[in-house]
Structure formats: C-alpha cells, structure tokens
Amino acid sequence: MSGTISEATLSEFDRDTAVRLREPGVHDTHLSPGWAIGHALNGGYLLATVGRALGETLPHSDPFTITAHYLSATVPGPAVIRSETVRTGRTLSTGSASLLQAGADGREIERIRVLASYGDLDTVDGDIRTSAEPPAMPPREQCFSAKDNPAGPDAGPEMGKRLDLRLDPATCGWAVGAPxxxxxxxxxxxLADGRDADPLSLLMAVDALPPTAFELGLTGWVPTVELTVHVRARPAPGPLRVSVTTANLAGGFLEEDVEIWDSAGRLVTQSRQLARAKLGEPSGQGFGAGD
Structure with a gap:
C-alpha cells in the first residue's frame, strides 16, 4: 500500500485490501480468508480491493461509478490486479482493471473484470433534489447482531466477524425458519474494529448483508454475476443504514437494489447486482451475496 502509514496502525479492512505497486498498471495483493463466505471471497471485498488499485492508477482517487463482472470464484491468497487508464478528464477519469490468480497449472485466471469512473467527491455540488427517503428501521439496540444467533456468535461466515451488522428484525424471518x-x-x-466508512468501504458494504433470497425462502448459494455501484457522497462518520430489495426472481437469477444512508441522513451509495439463485446448494454458512 502506498504511503508511510505503519501497517500496524491500519484497520483490518485497509490491511486486507492493501495493494503494492509492482510496475505501472500492475499491483500485487494478498487476499485475506477473513472475508470469505463459505469457500469463496465476498464480491464486495474483492471490488474494494480492485477499487483501491484503480484509485492509485487513475489521477482521481474516489470511485463515482464502478461495474464488475465476476468471471469465476476468487479464493484467498496472492492475486494480481492489472489496470489501465482509458480516459482522463478534468472532472472524471475512467479506467479498467482485471483481478487475476494463478491456476493449478500456473497460468493466470481472470477472476473479475472492472470498468470504472473516478473523481473527487469533495468537489461534488451540494444541491440535492430527491424523492428518496431513508428506510424506516428500529434503533440499533433493537436489531439483531451475531450474538443473537441461536447457534452462537461464531456460527456465521468468516466475513461476519469483521462486521458490526444489526439486522432489522422485520427482515430476519429466514433465521428462524419463517421467511x-x-x-x-x-x-x-x-466495521467491527470501529473504522468509519469511506468510499472504498462502501464498495464492500453494498454486498455485505444476507441475500434477499433468504427472505424469499431460498437457502442456496447466491453468487454475484455483475455488480454496479454508484458512490454519491463521502459518508459522515457513524453507522450506516443499508436497505436491499429484490423485485424479480426469474429463471434462476435475481436483482438486488441497494441504498446506503449515512449518519447525517444522506443517500451516499446506490447499487444493483445480478445474482444467481442456486437452489439446493449450501448457503455458505449463512449469508453474503458475494462472489
């Protein structure tokens, strides 16, 4: 990771998404097993890692819009991110990137391909005209956390240990067999270590909740096919409110639309992903729409 900050002072998220410049357009990274959902790594975590490399490649540092296509399941361990600048403008710059890992035969396998436009969120005009409203939710202390899991706080996926998730009871019927x-x-x-949200962690947060498929009565793995994220503002410190909805499950695929609201009541992120509903397959220890 660039800069002089000691690794010991970084949050777990920053350490686990760190990238090291090997040569122009090529970053090395080591993907942590701490962000796994079952056998594969979460798609939002991977997008944040690629997003960090793009932010170091492009002249602008903040993701405004980023789209990822997930080509194959990514596993913990070494990976390479190859990125290039497609266009540079005064307000936005656009780039592409691929995350690759070595296969069993030593050849590189492309896991994710990304196209993104970056800018400077500090220059965004403050004029807001919106009909969007934050989701109505109970206070955090009235929502369910990992400690409320009947199977114990460590029964969920590995990634859940890195998060401070408080689920709205109205969307937790699946957890007690009543979706x-x-x-x-x-x-x-x-984040469990108290790190405040920033544009990079928002790329992970859009894919961090249990999949809506659980409330539709499905229990299989829900791997991401494509994920697009729009970062609309730099979030204020404090907890975020995340709302995920699915309107259409058909042909074995569903969409998930996400809104993220910061502690100041601003809509800071929107996303949509297309995911597969793989009926009858293991659910990956409980949640995570990721890859």
Missing amino acids: SGRGEMRAWFG
Whole structure:
C-alpha cells in the first residue's frame, strides 16, 4: 500500500485490501480468508480491493461509478490486479482493471473484470433534489447482531466477524425458519474494529448483508454475476443504514437494489447486482451475496 502509514496502525479492512505497486498498471495483493463466505471471497471485498488499485492508477482517487463482472470464484491468497487508464478528464477519469490468480497449472485466471469512473467527491455540488427517503428501521439496540444467533456468535461466515451488522428484525424471518416472502433485507452497518466508512468501504458494504433470497425462502448459494455501484457522497462518520430489495426472481437469477444512508441522513451509495439463485446448494454458512 502506498504511503508511510505503519501497517500496524491500519484497520483490518485497509490491511486486507492493501495493494503494492509492482510496475505501472500492475499491483500485487494478498487476499485475506477473513472475508470469505463459505469457500469463496465476498464480491464486495474483492471490488474494494480492485477499487483501491484503480484509485492509485487513475489521477482521481474516489470511485463515482464502478461495474464488475465476476468471471469465476476468487479464493484467498496472492492475486494480481492489472489496470489501465482509458480516459482522463478534468472532472472524471475512467479506467479498467482485471483481478487475476494463478491456476493449478500456473497460468493466470481472470477472476473479475472492472470498468470504472473516478473523481473527487469533495468537489461534488451540494444541491440535492430527491424523492428518496431513508428506510424506516428500529434503533440499533433493537436489531439483531451475531450474538443473537441461536447457534452462537461464531456460527456465521468468516466475513461476519469483521462486521458490526444489526439486522432489522422485520427482515430476519429466514433465521428462524419463517421467511416473509418479501425480497427485503435491512441493517445498521459498521466495521467491527470501529473504522468509519469511506468510499472504498462502501464498495464492500453494498454486498455485505444476507441475500434477499433468504427472505424469499431460498437457502442456496447466491453468487454475484455483475455488480454496479454508484458512490454519491463521502459518508459522515457513524453507522450506516443499508436497505436491499429484490423485485424479480426469474429463471434462476435475481436483482438486488441497494441504498446506503449515512449518519447525517444522506443517500451516499446506490447499487444493483445480478445474482444467481442456486437452489439446493449450501448457503455458505449463512449469508453474503458475494462472489
């Protein structure tokens, strides 16, 4: 990772998304098993890692819009991110990137391909005209956390230990065998070590809640096919409110639309992903729409 900050002072998220410049357009990284959902790494965590490399490649540092296509499941261990600048403008710069890992035969396998436009969120005009409203949710202390899991706080996926998730009870019927049938999931979101959100961690947060498929009565793995994230503002410190909805599950695929609201009541992120609903397969220890 660039800069002179000691690794010991970094949050777990920053350490685990760190990239090291090998040569122009090529970054090395070591993907942590701490962000796994079952056998594969979470798609939002991977997007944040690629997003960090793009931010070091492009002349602008903040993701405004970023789209990832997930080509194959990514596993913990060494990886290479190859990126290039497509266009540079005064307000936005656009780049592309691929995350690759060595296969069993030593040849590189492309896991993710990304196209993104970056800018400077500090220059965004403060004029807001919106009909969007924050989701109605109970206070954090009235929502469910990992310690409320009947199987114990360590029964969830490895990634859950890195998060401070407080799930809205109205979207937790799946956890007690009584899914609502509505494609909704809501939670208060933070990182377990207290690190405040920034544009990079928002790329992970959009994919951090249990999949809406659980509330639709499905229990299989829900791997991401494509994920697009729009970062609309730099988030204020404090917990985030995350709302996920699905309107259409058909042909074995579903969409998830995400809104993230910061502690100041601003809509700071929107995303949509297309995911597969793989019926009858293991659910990856409980949640995570990721890759």
